[in-house]
Amino acid sequence: MNLSYKYLSIVFLLICFATNACKKEAIGTTPTIDFSIQVSGDTVRFTNLTSDAKSYKWDFGDGDSSTEENPMHIYPGKGKYVPTLYAVAQNGAQAQGSTVIHISKTSPILLNDNTLSDWDTLSVNVYTSSPAGGNFIMGKFDYDANNIYFYFEMKATVADGNIFDFYLDADNNASTGLLTGDFTGGGYDELLEGQLLLNQSTAPIPLAPYVHTGAQNAFSFDAMTLSDFFKIGTVVQDGAILKFEGSFDRNKLNLTGPAIRVGIITTKSDWSATLGSLPDPSTDSYLLNLPE
Template structure:
């Protein structure tokens, strides 16, 4: 929300005669944030020159500058607009620079995942179900991309084990090393079913209770190419225990047949530690 403030220069009064009131600039601008780079589009009227203070020590006299901030955080940029008569008005706003993701679930494409390279898992030769997994995140979501040797019609069940406080002293201790898993997400994702559970009790007890979370995931594009299925989804951080507040979490995924009659595979590979994802 823009916070608009004005500097009023009061006219001098000589006797009963008033000086003519000179108009101020009408300040208006918009901001577009892409990762750390902000585009300021200045639509101010009545000004002949401008000065920007970006809130990080940098300045500009361009009318509509583009500025890249040095790091994530809260900033208060201010525009000073000067009229031809020398009157100065100012307008400030508050912006938050946070990590953004290139992943878009509503674009009917998986090509945006080509720009995700930090958190990637590729299965070894011994893994017959999972081929690849990618993860990304922003302030609101964790994004997941999976490639598996299967079809949507199989109705495979996925178990996401999440160590949402990145601590082995809480949560279930499983065959996936380096994590104590506080949250289990289980279901046929492509069948619009993924229940959320929170661990309770002893760490060696497979004991989970429903979290009550609803509308906590969304599936995006799905592509079937021969016997390989590729799809994307996102998880709402605020609806999963600890996931909105933590600075890092671990994840491992297992898959079973639709009737739980047999396991299909896991990623990371069996015996490998869960993937650690650090939130900036």
């Protein structure tokens, strides 16, 4: 073999080596699993934030799965679930990451749907007043992880400006909070008082929260600094009967235990007379169990 041929061969090999080095796929790294979740009732939206991956698979922890990058999944009911995201990188490297989701009880109640028909599906936590209940006819309650919902039928109008007093036994413990003859069965840790249905920005007595202090036999409540702790939904005047719905924020009012007691008293706008009570006067307040 002559020298020039050897030289050309070496140059050719060097060129091939350089070319192969340029075309070789990057080795890459194992994907770093990253995703966020947004829970609304029993529906969860998964947002995939993982980079450097070519394919994904979700195991939702309830027997279902998806290969969508950002799926939405409806869970079959309340409980603890462990969804897992599997990712495969361009080089074939695989990684996975999991989180824990707690699906709490959901409620059919919607406060922004301009109807009260969703309350028709409830058959529990329904209280029907006797004549002793005054202007109260019926009360219904429901809840989810974030709110306690209420529905009332009353002999009243919004323009009456009735004052509402909600007595709340936040821990269902009669050894703490106010002991009152208005309702038995509980010690009332919180009081929500005001003209519930009037425009709260202009109402002479806006609904305000108070916490009990001092001895159990002393009507001593201090104001709490809270905002947006309640909402009013649909309000319907059906002849002489006023029907309306609303909710209280469980977290802001510390109503996060397994049960609470609630009793409501209505008074005329000038405080001149008591108009109604739910439950009936001098009976046990309503026990609302809140199992998650």
